[in-house]
Amino acid sequence: MEQLDNVGRNLRRAARQAMNTAINMTGSGRGTPLLASVNARPSAASKSPTFNPESIKARLSSVPVYAVVNKKNEFVLVSGEDDVKQLGLFFFSEPEAEAMLKTIKEANPKVGKQAKVMTTSMDRVYDFATTPRTETGTEGVIFRFMPDPRQVDLALQLYRHSGVAATGFQGVPLFQAEGLSIRGEKGRYTPLFFSKDDLDEALGAAVSSKDAAAQADARAKAERARTELQEVEAEAAAAASGRDRKAAQRKAAQAKDRLQKYEQRIAEAEAEKKQKLPKVDVGSLEDVISRMERDEQEWSDVIFCPGAGGGLLSN
Structure with a gap:
């Protein structure tokens, strides 16, 4: 692969397959509970699609993504289970990326000595993902999103509490609380959290305020x-x-x-204060992005919250 230039061409190559793999894993969402905001929206596609990649990227810009690279900022690939496929991994948890770096150092000290964890943002990944794959030359390499394992466990807990039989979660979990909104300069927005812990904290603050x-x-x-x-x-x-x-x-x-x-x-x-908190729903980042692409206007009130803080939360 060629050297990355400010996160560079390898990330461009990686992103296309990463997004394709992740969205294909999620598919249409059958068998997977969707976010409440999805359920509340019209199921029919709009007659005039309003897809605006710049608007989507603007909302993804605050979401950090981590990858293991060498000193030239080239992706460090790992072998798949069959030792034939080469994998490039995008992490949504920095500790998980650091753990992968440690594994690489133990498995191949020569490669690991020059490896490091690089931080980029989801808007750049998305931007690179929209480049035609014929221009990226990533054939033979599989790139995947690696969600935070803790958030996957919490998503599965919500499934079980809702009576959904599931042994695994497809995609990167996003959490939403019924009735929770963020006040912005141009109105109120529906926050989708990458961390259920952050959602619980925000929800508790909103209920306490009420x-x-x-x-x-x-x-x-x-x-x-x-x-x-x-x-x-x-x-x-x-x-x-x-x-x-x-x-x-x-x-x-x-x-x-x-x-x-x-x-x-x-x-x-x-x-x-002791009453049951509002219902929390879980969906996936891949599914939300896919739906935004089909009709971004229907998702104009959605913002992504990768961490705690930001905005005035209320019921």
Whole structure:
């Protein structure tokens, strides 16, 4: 292979087969639960496709991808199970890429001595993937996406909890929570997380924020009712006539009822903290990209979240 030039031509060659292999593995998604955002969209293709590769790449630019390369930034290939196929691997977990580097060093110290983990971004992989394969010369080499094993395990757990019998996951897992959105400059967006841990953290923060707002509102109203109750009780005690005293007592009873109502709301808001979190769905990166290519406009509200943070999350 030729030397990479700023992630270079070998990555261009790699990406075409990587995307083809990954999308072929996922296929149409039969037998695989799709993300809620997919289920909510029209199944029929739009009459006028709105595929915009630049828009897709812009949303993929924050997603890091890792590969093992030599000192010239050329891919270090590994042998397949049959020792005939040569594999080039794209990792979505840096520790997994480092583990592969360690394995290469142990298996072939000469090659491993000059090897390293290179970081690039998914938009570049996608850009290279759209180059016709006849121009990349990658025949005979198989390139694959290697998802984070922990996220695969978590995806399979979601399958089992949903009653789906599955022993493996095809593709790179993406997680989405029902009702969770990110506020951006131009509106709200649906976040798809590469890490379920990050999704759980964001979801917990959003639910906590909602609970805090409900409690604050109930406490403010309860405080006003408490102040009113004290005032009308004092008014009743100072009433000169029986009629005035009865009127003040009626006001006091009404204020007491309101106070009890708001205190009940506070208790209910506290209880909401323990309620079941919104449903979490899992899909695959390959399937989402494939669907975006078919009708990108239908996916204009989707953003990819490779790590924690970024944006205001809310239900």
